[in-house]
Every structure is written in structure tokens, then in C-alpha cells.
Amino acid sequence: MPIYHLKTPLSEDDIRSLEVGDIVYITGTIITARDAAHRRMLTYLKEGKPLPVDLRGGVIYHCGPVVRKTDESWEVIAAGPTTSARMELYEADVIKNFGVRMIVGKGGMGSKTAEACKKYGAVYVIFTGGAAILAAKAIKQVKGVEWIDLGIPEALWIFDVENFGPLLVAIDSKGKNLISEVIEKAKARREELLKRLGVLS
Amino acid sequence: MVIFVSKGCSRLDYLANIVEKAAIEAITRATIYLPPDVKEALRKAYESEVSEASKSQLKAILDNVKLAEELRRPICQDTGLILFFTKVGYDFPGIKVIEKAFVNAVRKATKEVPLRPNTVNPITGKNPGDNTGRFVPYIHWEFTEGDSLEFTVVPKGGGSEAVGLLEFPPPGEGLRAVKRIVIDAVLKAGAKPCPPTIIGVGIGGGGDIATILAKKAACVRKLGTKHPDPEIAKLEEELYEAINELGIGAMGLGGKYTILGIHIEYAHRHPATYPVAVIFQCWATRRASAIVKADGTYSVYQ
Numbered sequence: 001m002p003i004y005h006l007k008t009p010l011s012e013d014d015i016r017s018l019e020v021g022d023i024v025y026i027t028g029t030i031i032t033a034r035d036a037a038h039r040r041m042l043t044y045l046k047e048g049k050p051l052p053v054d055l056r057g058g059v060i061y062h063c064g065p066v067v068r069k070t071d072e073s074w075e076v077i078a079a080g081p082t083t084s085a086r087m088e089l090y091e092a093d094v095i096k097n098f099g100v101r102m103i104v105g106k107g108g109m110g111s112k113t114a115e116a117c118k119k120y121g122a123v124y125v126i127f128t129g130g131a132a133i134l135a136a137k138a139i140k141q142v143k144g145v146e147w148i149d150l151g152i153p154e155a156l157w158i159f160d161v162e163n164f165g166p167l168l169v170a171i172d173s174k175g176k177n178l179i180s181e182v183i184e185k186a187k188a189r190r191e192e193l194l195k196r197l198g199v200l201s
Numbered sequence: 202m203v204i205f206v207s208k209g210c211s212r213l214d215y216l217a218n219i220v221e222k223a224a225i226e227a228i229t230r231a232t233i234y235l236p237p238d239v240k241e242a243l244r245k246a247y248e249s250e251v252s253e254a255s256k257s258q259l260k261a262i263l264d265n266v267k268l269a270e271e272l273r274r275p276i277c278q279d280t281g282l283i284l285f286f287t288k289v290g291y292d293f294p295g296i297k298v299i300e301k302a303f304v305n306a307v308r309k310a311t312k313e314v315p316l317r318p319n320t321v322n323p324i325t326g327k328n329p330g331d332n333t334g335r336f337v338p339y340i341h342w343e344f345t346e347g348d349s350l351e352f353t354v355v356p357k358g359g360g361s362e363a364v365g366l367l368e369f370p371p372p373g374e375g376l377r378a379v380k381r382i383v384i385d386a387v388l389k390a391g392a393k394p395c396p397p398t399i400i401g402v403g404i405g406g407g408g409d410i411a412t413i414l415a416k417k418a419a420c421v422r423k424l425g426t427k428h429p430d431p432e433i434a435k436l437e438e439e440l441y442e443a444i445n446e447l448g449i450g451a452m453g454l455g456g457k458y459t460i461l462g463i464h465i466e467y468a469h470r471h472p473a474t475y476p477v478a479v480i481f482q483c484w485a486t487r488r489a490s491a492i493v494k495a496d497g498t499y500s501v502y503q
Contacts, residue, residue: 001253021254066278066317077315078278080265083360083393107360107393108453128261129360129395129452130485132278133268151328153317166257168454178254179453183391186447193384193443199377 005163009057010101012121018169020178024125025165029143029158030059030104034082036154037147038090045097052146053156055098062087062105064153066132067142074142076159080132081106084124092116104167108179114171124171126179138164215497216295217302220350223491223499224306227354228283229314231489232275235266236503238424239399239461239486246397246451246458255456259397262451262484277485280316281356283307283338286421290347294495299350300340307331307338319359341413348495353488355420361394361483365415367408372475379404379477380440383463386479387444392453395483397461399424400444403478406468411476418464419482425462433465440465451484461486 001023006014008028018024031053033041044051065079084091084105091109094100095116102122103113106129117123127135141160148155170178194200235243243266247259269276285303289296308331310316320334321327332338345351366386370378383402390398401419403411428434440463450456461484470476493499 001257023257064278064317066275066280066315068315078275078280078317080278082279083363085393106395106452108391126452126454128258128265130277130279130358130483131261131265132276133272133274134261134265136274137268166261168254168257170454178455179392182449182453182455183388185455186449187388189447190384190388193446194381197377197380197384197439197443199381199384 008059010059011057012101015101015121015123016173018123018172019174020169020172020176022169023165024167024169025163026059026102026167027162027164030061030161030164031055032061032063032065032155032157032159034062034064034154035086036150037156038087038094040147040150041098042090042093051098053158055100058100059102059104060094060100061159062103065157067152067157074145076136076139076142078132079135079139080130081127081135083107084109088113095120095122108170108183110180111177114175114177117171117173118175121173123169123173125167126170127165127167135164138162213295213298217298219497219499220295220299220302220493221306221309223493223501224303224352224354225310225313226501227352227489227491228306228310228356230501230503231354231487232280232314232316232356233269233273234503235276236423236486236488240266242424242461243397243484246461250451250456250458252450252454252456254454255450255452255458258451258454275314275316276487277358278317279358279360280314280319281358281487282319283332284355284357284420285338285340286353286355286417287340288343288345288351290349291344292348292495293350294348295350295493303338303340304333307333341417350493351490353421353490356487357420358483358485361398361481364390364394365478365480367412367476367478369408369474369476372473375475376436378475382477383440383479384443387447387449387459390481391449394481395485396449396453397451397458397484399461399482399486400463401480401482402463402465403476404465404467405470405476407471407474408476408478410468411478412480414466414468415478415480418466419480420486420488422464428465433467437463437465
């Protein structure tokens with residue numbers, strides 16, 4: 001598996017050269033966003049209000065971290081990915097309108113996101129689900145937090161990261177969707193397995 | 202014989218304090234350290250996985266488990282909804298104080314470990330911030346002979362919980378329905394519950410009973426244990442093989458290990474219903490148990 005070390009902001013060239021199965025490590029800035037933050041981004045867009053963060057060439061991380069407030073800043077205790085499927089509703093619009101180049105999550109995303117990745121030059125990569133300490137270790141500093149009124153898990157956390165990964169490319173900008181292919185293959189085996197189990201004749 | 206040398210502290214207060222301490226220790230242990238049976242199953246899966254992509258995920262999982270232990274931090278940022286599965290001795294002298302002690306333990310552990318505040322009011326959306334609320338932490342009560350209290354703490358993650366299901370197939374379909382429902386549940390869940398998972402299946406009783414049996418089977422029963430009923434044991438083996446042949450693999454990247462185990466439990470059912478519940482437990486199967494004796498001594502184990 002080819003391994004890439006990329007720095008933010010990401011360029012379209014960086015992204016277009018990635019293929020499903022590749023491993024990526026990110027250094028720079030990543031921004032967390034879950035359901036509520038995605039919803040608000042699109043509301044702001046509709047109302048013509050600017051976002052509190054610049055997402056051009058940026059990395060969005062589907063994550064609701066465990067954080068502890070210190071005297072001057074925040075300490076990230078654990079920060080693994082959350083299930084990306086919930087953001088499928090919004091992600092294509094977010095990629096299209098804010099120039100995001102990379103989405104980090106787990107569990108896979110659907111065809112709308114995959115199409116947006118192809119059209120606008122973005123990728124969906126997965127961080128191992130549950131590997132929260134591995135993720136937190138690569139987060140060097142909390143640069144800021146926005147929309148904290150949404151609650152700690154749902155806020156936009158701006159993280160300064162160093163070699164954040166391993167991230168595995170699950171949707172590339174060429175139209176390949178690795179997890180969805182694996183699930184389709186599994187579905188194709190359903191009938192044969194149910195026959196063997198005596199469910200179907 | 203233990204003499205309670207207390208200064209304005211009754212025996213009940215003393216036991217409440219002990220149960221709370223044991224529960225905080227169990228929550229902390231469960232959140233940070235994976236039980237040995239689960240760790241072993243993950244290690245074996247890593248060693249025999251051939252898919253490169255899936256293997257890379259199992260490697261990250263094992264690295265993460267080790268780091269969590271070294272740094273004494275929660276394995277996963279989703280520190281779950283806290284569940285207690287109890288076995289209370291009929292003669293345990295502190296029955297009255299167990300519930301309050303568990304709730305206090307959850308509040309304190311939330312600050313100390315720390316845990317992510319995960320309890321949300323489904324009507325108002327408000328989060329009290331301490332992992333407690335209406336009917337949570339959930340306490341499952343079972344009673345037994347003796348004067349001790351035994352309990353297992355399960356911090357149950359939301360990603361795997363969200364793909365669970367309950368169905369009522371026509372009773373005439375019987376075990377064929379169980380097999381179909383389980384296979385379809387795995388296909389529908391895909392990569393979402395953080396595979397390799399442990400699947401719990403509950404059959405019979407009513408919808409509520411099937412579901413709690415499934416949850417206990419997934420979250421409390423240890424990997425590598427065999428169901429005492431040989432027919433159920435056989436069904437578990439058959440489904441284990443079939444599910445792993447689907448090839449979903451760790452994190453849905455394709456591979457040999459979609460599940461680490463499948464545990465089935467049943468209750469007698471009403472002739473008109475055949476409830477089947479399927480509960481998913483992510484690879485981060487967190488649990489720790491404690492035993493509190495009547496004299497106030499206790500131990501925490503996994």
C-alpha cells in the first residue's frame with residue numbers, strides 16, 4: 001500500500017493522485033464536524049453568513065472528542081472517528097460549497113459523497129473506528145473551538161496535527177468507493193449462504 | 202467478623218460508599234482496559250488476517266489498546282451509555298443503597314476518567330453532562346443465593362448500538378427466520394458498527410426480553426465460552442462461519458473477520474410471537490466486573 005505524507009491546505013493535485021487503499025498521514029490543521037455542525041454550515045451558506053473557519057483545501061474530521069479544559073486551553077483525551085453515514089445528507093454540499101479536500105471518518109459514505117469527491121476533487125478516508133488514543137496522540141494542540149453552543153461532541157474543534165493517521169483512502173476522486181464495493185460483494189453472497197443455512201431452498 | 206467503627210456512619214452508609222468505590226473502579230477499568238478474552242481474539246484475528254487493508258485496521262486497533270493502557274485513557278472517545286448487570290445476593294445487606302451508589306459512581310467517573318457526557322433527553326435534546334438521566338445508568342437486576350453483590354459494568358458505544366434491531370417474523374418460520382434476520386442485519390450494518398464486532402441474538406420471550414437477552418449475550422458473555430444448549434452452540438458456530446464468509450472484514454475494508462463471535466440466548470415465547478433481537482457490540486467490547494461482600498471487602502476483575 002502506497003503511503004503519503006500530506007500537509008494542509010491540500011491541493012487538488014495532492015488529492016487527485018490518491019487511490020482507494022492508499023495510506024495517508026496528515027500534518028497541519030483538521031476541523032471536527034458532526035451532524036449539527038454540518039447542518040449549521042449549510043444554514044450559514046443559505047443565509048450568506050461566513051463560517052468561523054476557512055475550509056478551502058481543508059480536512060473535516062467526523063469526530064466528537066473527549067476533552068478536558070485546562071487553565072489556558074483544552075486537552076484532547078480521546079478523539080476517534082464517529083460513524084460517517086450520518087453526514088451523508090450534507091457532505092456533498094459541504095464539499096461543493098466550501099472547497100473541502102478531505103473527509104475523515106469511519107464506516108463508509110454513500111454515492112452522493114462519492115460523486116462530489118469525483119466532481120470537485122476530494123477524498124473520503126477512514127481512521128480506524130475506536131482508535132481514539134492513537135488519534136489523540138497525533139493532535140498536538142487545540143487551536144480553537146467554534147460553535148461550542150452545540151455541545152462538546154458537536155462543536156467545531158480546530159486541531160493542530162502531526163502525522164495524523166494512518167488514514168486509509170476509502171473513496172477516491174476517480175469514483176471508486178471501497179467500502180461500498182465490499183458490502184455489495186457481501187450482499188452478492190447472501191443467497192448462496194442462506195441456501196447453505198437451509199433458509200432458502 | 203467485621204466491626205464497623207463508625208463516627209456517625211451507619212453500616213448502610215459504609216456499604217454505599219464501598220459499592221460506589223467498586224463501581225467507579227469498574228467503570229474506570231472497563232473504559233481503559235480491554236478484557237483479556239477480547240484482546241486475545243483481536244490479536245488472533247490480526248495474526249491470521251490476509252487482507253492488507255483489514256490487517257492495517259487490526260494493527261491500529263491493537264496499537265490503540267496498548268496506548269490506552271500505557272496512558273490510562275479511554276480506549277474510545279465514545280465512552281458509551283453506562284449499563285450495570287447485577288447479581289444481588291438475597292442476603293446482601295446493602296440492597297437499598299445499590300442504585301444510588303451506581304448513579305453517584307457514574308457522575309464521579311464522568312469527571313475523573315473522564316467520560317464523554319453522552320446522555321441526551323430524547324424530547325428536549327438537553328444533556329445533563331454527567332452521564333445520568335431518566336432510567337440511566339441502566340441497571341439490570343438479577344437475584345441469587347448468598348450475601349454478596351456481583352455486577353458487570355458495560356460502557357455501551359452508540360455506533361454499534363445504532364444498527365441493532367428487533368423483528369417479529371411469522372412463528373412458523375422458526376430458526377430459519379433467525380438465520381435470515383441475523384445475516385441481513387450484518388449486511389445492513391456494514392462497516393458502521395466498527396467490525397470486527399460481537400453479535401448478540403435474543404430469541405423469544407417478548408420484544409423486551411429478546412432485546413435484553415441479546416444485549417447481555419453481546420456485551421457480558423465472554424468470547425470463547427460455549428452455550429450449554431448443544432443446539433444453540435451449533436447454531437452459533439454455523440452463523441459464525443457464514444457471517445465471516447461475507448468478507449466484510451475489519452472496518453468494512455474486506456477481510457476474514459467481520460465478527461469475533463456470535464452469542465445467542467433464548468427465552469420461551471408466546472405461541473403467537475417469535476421475537477428476534479440482534480445487538481451489535483463494536484470491537485471495543487468494554488466490560489469489568491466487581492464483587493462486593495457483605496463485610497465490605499470488594500474486588501474488581503475482568
